[in-house]
Amino acid sequence: MAATIQIREKNGAGQTATDKTAGTIRFKKADDAGVDLLNPLVVPSSATEYSCQKWLRMYVAGGSYTQISNLRLYSDGASGYGSGVKLWAKTAAAYATPSIPSTANDPPQLSAVPMVDMFTYTAGAPLDMDDLAAGPFDASGVPKDIGNYLVLVMEVEIGTAQGVKPAETLTFAWDEI
């Protein structure tokens, strides 16, 4: 028996959680977990377009284990979104209500620090997901959130082709005893 891990999206001031482990995350201009065509990103005629932040966090829903540690996140290293669409990432120790970053900054910032291209994080060079909210995480208090918050922002640049973009793959990994 192993731990049951979920990837959950957090929304609103009260960080309402939605299980996205077997789902998709839709980048849009609103702070909600819906996978729909409401509040879409618009190809800009000037400057750039940022989505509302997506806040994700790993969650132990149950199961049996002793310790979880070494949380990491990575992509496949190649954006399938096409020209003009970028995905930015950064971790956070504490939650803040999701918002749309200022287009005065490119790349977008989180807590006044520039975010990083998500596709630079690969299996060989993953994003550390337990350096701010440090592990190891034992089985006390389950169910519970573990590790850093992951904040993602999608950018659409001038001249990007319209339409729904293909989805991408994210992998969350951890050691478990």
Place this chain on the structure above:
Amino acid sequence: MPAEPFDIHGEGISAVGADAGVLVAFAGPGDARMFRRRAVRMRPDGASEPIEMLVAELDGVRTYLRRDACGRLQVVVTHLDLQP
């Protein structure tokens, strides 16, 4: 690949991993332990792909083991902290 292919007994240098008749015993003179490396891959089609490997770690160097499509135990790679 099964979501939970390995049953691991014990911790540290006395750990033993077993999977459908395959038994992996692991002990070493250094800092050795055996545990799972697990992952959830969120795929573009909305499906969730679980990944699990058995890790035998000696002095920080990891050997990842998993079952191949034929059910045979397979050493994936030996590298420091490589991800599944």
